[in-house]
Amino acid sequence: MDAFDDLMLGYALKKLTNVFEEIVEVSKSPSSDKATGVQDIKQTKTAKKLPVWLGRLRVNTPYQVTHVLIDQMHASRKLNRDLRFAAQAALLDALVEDGLAMHIASYSVLVVENRLKCFSDR
DSSP: OOHHHHHHHHHHHHHHHHHHHHHHHHHHSOOOHHHHHHHHHHHHHHHHHHHHHHHHHHTSOHHHHHHHHHHHHHHHHHTTOHHHHHHHHHHHHHHHHTTSSOOHHHHHHHHHHHHHHHHHTO
């Protein structure tokens, strides 16, 4: 994966995280009718772009998607952005369900295997 592909994957995951962050935020707060109307407009605009961002993910392997999203999750945790981290966790679950990302346990096993492989190649 070259630098441009990595950048585009990170950007697509950022955009999808923004969508999930809005969903998590709305689900946690009591909403007024006015806020709900504004939110409906935002969700309609966002819903149109979801297939575009998901399409960007499909050109990458589930390993690559998981790897970049986990890096972004580490950054959110470091910055104490709990809402964003929750949104990223929900996004990861959704992507795993759609086959676009790896389950965290499978990803962890693969990371360890890759690290051990460098020792056996010597």
